[in-house]
Each structure stands twice: as C-alpha cells, then as structure tokens.
Amino acid sequence: MAKPSTATPWIVHLNRSDFSSEFELGQRIRSELAHGRPVILKGCAYERVDLTAKDLAEKLCLSMGQLHCVHDPDSAKRVNNYSYPHVSMTLDEFVSGVSDNGRIQCILDCPTLDGSRPSLIKHIDDGGTAWMRMHGECSDRQLIPLDVQKSSSWLLFHHATYHTFAHHDADGFGTWTQVLSGYKLWVFVRHRDMDKCKTFARYQSAVLNYANTERMSRGFYGPESNRFVVTAGPGDIIIQPPGVFHEVYTPVPSVTQGGHFYSYDAAHLTEIARALSRRTNGFLTNQSHDSSRFTLEMMIVALYRVEDREFRRKSLAALCRMVLQPSDYTTAAKLSPDLLLSIEDRKARKVSEKGIWATRLAVKGLARMIVEVLQLRQDTSRGKLPRVMLVGDKKAEAEAEAEVKAKAKAKAKAKAKAKAKAKAKANSDDDDEEEEEEEETLPDYLFDDGRWEHPGEVVDISPLVSELADV
Numbered sequence: 266m267a268k269p270s271t272a273t274p275w276i277v278h279l280n281r282s283d284f285s286s287e288f289e290l291g292q293r294i295r296s297e298l299a300h301g302r303p304v305i306l307k308g309c310a311y312e313r314v315d316l317t318a319k320d321l322a323e324k325l326c327l328s329m330g331q332l333h334c335v336h337d338p339d340s341a342k343r344v345n346n347y348s349y350p351h352v353s354m355t356l357d358e359f360v361s362g363v364s365d366n367g368r369i370q371c372i373l374d375c376p377t378l379d380g381s382r383p384s385l386i387k388h389i390d391d392g393g394t395a396w397m398r399m400h401g402e403c404s405d406r407q408l409i410p411l412d413v414q415k416s417s418s419w420l421l422f423h424h425a426t427y428h429t430f431a432h433h434d435a436d437g438f439g440t441w442t443q444v445l446s447g448y449k450l451w452v453f454v455r456h457r458d459m460d461k462c463k464t465f466a467r468y469q470s471a472v473l474n475y476a477n478t479e480r481m482s483r484g485f486y487g488p489e490s491n492r493f494v495v496t497a498g499p500g501d502i503i504i505q506p507p508g509v510f511h512e513v514y515t516p517v518p519s520v521t522q523g524g525h526f527y528s529y530d531a532a533h534l535t536e537i538a539r540a541l542s543r544r545t546n547g548f549l550t551n552q553s554h555d556s557s558r559f560t561l562e563m564m565i566v567a568l569y570r571v572e573d574r575e576f577r578r579k580s581l582a583a584l585c586r587m588v589l590q591p592s593d594y595t596t597a598a599k600l601s602p603d604l605l606l607s608i609e610d611r612k613a614r615k616v617s618e619k620g621i622w623a624t625r626l627a628v629k630g631l632a633r634m635i636v637e638v639l640q641l642r643q644d645t646s647r648g649k650l651p652r653v654m655l656v657g658d659k660k661a662e663a664e665a666e667a668e669v670k671a672k673a674k675a676k677a678k679a680k681a682k683a684k685a686k687a688k689a690k691a692n693s694d695d696d697d698e699e700e701e702e703e704e705e706t707l708p709d710y711l712f713d714d715g716r717w718e719h720p721g722e723v724v725d726i727s728p729l730v731s732e733l734a735d736v
C-alpha cells in the first residue's frame with residue numbers, strides 16, 4: 266500500500282507564496298535535488314488546458330491531423346510485444362478516445378511549440394543554461410540538437426485510468442511536470458534500505474527489486490520497496506531528482522506539461538542513473554536522448570560562467586567522470602550521423618577533420634584539469650554487468666526466481682551461522698558489541714563515505730579559476 270507523500274521527510278512540499286522570488290525558490294529546489302529529494306510545489310501560475318480538440322489547437326497550437334506515437338498497452342498484448350506498446354494515430358483520433366471506454370491510451374512525448382515551461386525552471390536547469398550562455402563561444406556548437414530542445418519541454422496526454430509502470434527517466438535527467446488539467450497519482454518508489462547502499466552493487470539490486478521487469482510470484486514489484494503517492498492537480502508541479510523510480514496512475518483525462526534538466530548539484534545522481542541505464546541497456550527507462558552527452562560537455566565549458574554558486578565535491582567529480590569516460594554511461598553505441606550533422610558545423614568539418622571535435626577536445630582537457638586541480642576522485646569498481654532480463658522470457662524469469670530463492674536460502678544459512686557464532690562469543694566473553702552485517706566493499710568515489718545520495722562537501726573552485734586564467 267502506498268503511503269501519502271507527506272508521510273516521509275524524503276519528499277519535500279513547498280508553496281510558491283513562501284518564497285520572495287523565483288531565484289530564492291530555485292536555490293531551495295536545487296539544494297533538495299542535490300540530496301535526491303523530490304519536491305512538490307503548489308501555488309504556481311498555469312493556464313488550464315483540457316483534453317479537447319479545441320484546447321489543444323487553440324491554446325497549444327497543435328495540429329489535430331498530425332500523426333503521433335500513442336502508447337497502448339493493449340496493442341502490446343495483442344501482438345505479444347511488451348517492449349513496443351505503440352500505435353500511430355492522429356491527435357484527433359487520440360482525443361476522440363476520451364469518450365471511448367474501449368481504449369486506454371496516452372501520448373508521452375508531444376513537443377511543445379514554444380518550448381514553454383514555468384519560468385522558475387531556468388533557475389534549476391544548468392544544462393539548458395550552459396547551451397545558451399556558451400552560444401557563440403564554441404564555434405562547433407552553434408546548432409542545438411532538436412533532441413536537446415525537445416527534451417526540455419513536452420506535453421503528456423492521457424485517457425482516464427492509464428497506468429505507467431515503475432521506471433526511472435532516461436539519461437539521468439531530472440524531470441519537472443505540471444498538471445494542466447485532470448489529476449495524477451504520482452507514486453515515488455524507494456527501496457526501504459536505499460539509504461544504506463554502500464556499494465553500487467547494493468544500489469543496483471535495490472532498484473532492480475522494484476523494476477517492472479521483475480515479475481515474481483508475489484506480484485509485479487519487489488516486496489522490499491516503499492511507495493509514496495502524490496495527488497497532483499491542476500497547477501501543481503512535481504520536480505524529480507535524477508534516477509528516482511516512479512509509477513503514475515491517471516484517473517481522469519489529463520493534460521500535463523513537463524521537461525528534463527541537468528543540474529551541477531545533482532550530477533552524482535545523474536551519474537548513477539546513467540551507469541545503471543548503461544548496464545541494463547536502458548531497459549528500466551522509457552526514452553533515450555542521444556544528445557545528453559553534448560549537454561554535459563557544455564556544462565563543463567560553462568562552469569566558469571557560473572557565479573555565486575557553491576560546487577560540491579562528489580557531484581563535480583561525477584560530471585567530470587561522465588565526460589571523461591563516456592562509454593560507461595552511453596547506451597547508444599554510436600551517435601547517429603544525423604545527430605552529428607545537426608550539431609557540428611559543416612564548414613568546419615570540411616576545413617579540418619579535427620576542427621569538428623574542438624569543443625569535445627577542449628572539454629576533455631578542462632575536465633582533466635578540474636579533476637587534477639581540485640583533486641577529485643574518479644575511481645569506481647562496480648562489478649560485472651548484470652544479465653538483462655526480458656519481459657515474457659519465461660526461462661529468464663524462472664532462472665531469476667531460482668536465483669532469488671537460492672540467495673534467500675544462503676542468507677538464512679549465513680544468518681543462522683552468524684547467530685551461532687554470536688552465541689558462542691557471548692558465552693566465551695562478556696563483550697556485547699553487536700555483530701555488524703558483513704558487506705562486500707568495493708572502492709567507489711560515490712559510495713565510499715556511505716552516503717551515495719550526498720553531493721559531497723563544498724569544494725572551493727578558486728584554484729581552478731586562477732589556473733584557467735593562466736592558460
């Protein structure tokens with residue numbers, strides 16, 4: 266049973282009227298996200314948009330005849346392909362489904378025509394800011410990929426009673442969403458031992474516990490997870506840190522706007538989510554944004570333009586690591602030529618084959634310098650990749666069930682042994698220190714202080730700024 270979001274200090278509830286400016290509110294939200302805490306914000310301005318042809322055409326300027334990729338779990342059932350529950354139809358056809366009891370569908374990624382988002386978001390979106398601030402200074406980054414633009418602002422349309430299974434959002438993005446009509450039961454899922462994960466392996470097995478791929482006999486999700494539900498109505502904004510698992514139920518027809526962002530303060534959470542995504546082939550997420558790497562690079566270039574801001578040791582280390590070791594985080598094996606064409610200056614490509622990588626080379630040099638001057642750790646030891654389980658793969662499911670049973674048996678055996686040992690020890694001396702549960706520890710810069718969600722201590726970047734002045 267899900268508990269209300271107010272039942273946990275993990276989820277933070279704020280009201281716009283309690284802050285004197287959006288800047289101040291943005292600072293507060295950034296500091297909550299840095300510790301992995303979702304924020305629910307009430308009292309923001311919005312314009313109501315109903316799921317009607319008139320509102321979509323007149324208020325959002327959408328073309329009702331345009332084809333969209335519609336999520337339809339029933340279609341997946343019909344063709345027995347659960348990884349592709351999509352059908353194509355016009356927006357008009359989709360909207361007519363609001364009064365058709367035979368259809369429960371949604372559109373998850375309709376681009377907005379004006380990049381609209383609450384004005385507050387610019388205070389937390391460091392990736393978008395980096396692109397705009399550095400425009401003109403990176404000669405080979407004059408074009409912002411459409412993928413980047415579309416991921417910063419989109420629309421969701423839902424028929425009543427649609428359910429989205431637990432997932433984490435793609436590419437380690439943070440996500441904001443604002444309901445424009447209807448309601449959402451947004452459920453944050455969290456393993457009960459999440460705080461205690463001291464290794465990446467532990468973190469990974471905790472999130473796999475509630476992944477929707479794990480169809481065990483006791484139900485669809487692992488029994489070790491807590492769920493906290495937010496009931497979001499018109500105007501309410503949900504701001505979600507990177508990597509947080511969530512499932513969503515939409516009881517009535519609904520229009521929602523949303524967008525993704527990266528922030529310097531939560532880059533350590535972005536790193537973990539991207540590492541998980543890479544290792545599970547993006548299987549626990551619902552999209553992929555091949556340009557995200559370019560945005561992270563722009564954040565490195567723009568760093569010296571970020572004034573009046575504290576940087577944290579672990580989040581900065583994570584940002585550097587992602588640009589220095591991209592293959593640990595990118596699910597897309599290769600960037601598509603389209604993507605490269607859209608981002609690189611064609612003239613520069615003709616002039617010099619090397620020239621097209623000017624920014625990438627500069628970023629790598631900069632990131633290396635940041636790591637060296639600020640003495641940031643970069644070591645990870647995250648064990649081998651897990652076997653990816655496919656939904657509907659009976660053999661894999663049976664194997665996984667057997668694995669869980671074997672693990673539980675081994676755990677019970679180890680517990681009994683530890684108990685016997687403790688008893689023997691208690692008999693032999695009076696030292697009543699508690700037996701610590703043994704845990705395999707692997708060196709990892711994000712986990713070694715035992716607080717993987719913590720962004721690390723404040724790091725003074727002035728030595729870096731003076732080093733850069735000398736370059």
Ligand SMILES: O=C(O)CCC(=O)C(=O)O
Pocket residue numbers: 371373421427428429434449511513514515551
């Ligand atoms: O509203 C929904 O059903 C799902 C929204 C969501 O989590 C997403 O688009 O990533």
Ligand SMILES: [Fe+2]
Pocket residue numbers: 432433434511
């Ligand atoms: Fe999501």
